[in-house]
Amino acid sequence: MTDDAYLFLVDDPAAPLGAPATAAGDLACLETPAVRAWLDAHGVTAVSPNVRLLPPEETGAIPDGAEKLPVPLDDDELNRLRHALMPGALARVEEELLAYRDCAGERDALLARAAAAGVPPHRIVELTGEDPRTVASVAARGQGRPSDPGPRQR
Numbered sequence: 394m395t396d397d398a399y400l401f402l403v404d405d406p407a408a409p410l411g412a413p414a415t416a417a418g419d420l421a422c423l424e425t426p427a428v429r430a431w432l433d434a435h436g437v438t439a440v441s442p443n444v445r446l447l448p449p450e451e452t453g454a455i456p457d458g459a460e461k462l463p464v465p466l467d468d469d470e471l472n473r474l475r476h477a478l479m480p481g482a483l484a485r486v487e488e489e490l491l492a493y494r495d496c497a498g499e500r501d502a503l504l505a506r507a508a509a510a511g512v513p514p515h516r517i518v519e520l521t522g523e524d525p526r527t528v529a530s531v532a533a534r535g536q537g538r539p540s541d542p543g544p545r546q547r
Contacts, residue, residue: 397463398474399452400428402435402443410454411445416477420446422464431462448474504528505535 400414400422414423422428423439437444446464447455448471455461466474472491476484500523507517508531517528 401461406442412477417473504531508532
């Protein structure tokens with residue numbers, strides 16, 4: 394396995410292997426001199442239905458003898474590529490997971506803002522469903538106090 398995704402050419406545009414190179418949106422690698430030269434050498438453009446892209450974990454599926462080129466993708470580009478390769482239902486669930494991650498990443502800041510605004514900790518717990526110890530810990534950090542680790546196990 395490689396750490397790079399691969400651009401490659403398929404003979405039949407109806408082949409289900411990989412995603413069209415543009416399916417993952419604008420990719421920085423498509424504007425590099427190396428990729429431009431590779432595309433020119435094969436007489437295709439990035440929007441050609443014969444130009445496909447696979448993420449690193451799937452490059453073993455590229456047929457032997459296929460014209461291919463390793464291309465680096467950043468994390469966002471790689472996520473978009475993987476998303477483009479998924480069936481619709483799975484892609485929707487992944488979108489929900491990403492939305493959760495984005496929301497959960499802001500959790501501590503939101504809890505701290507609520508505590509600083511004067512929302513009582515028990516109400517924050519009721520509204521968020523967070524553990525009372527988590528709310529107390531975040532609220533204490535927001536006020537510059539050491540957090541209370543909660544009840545101790547003996």
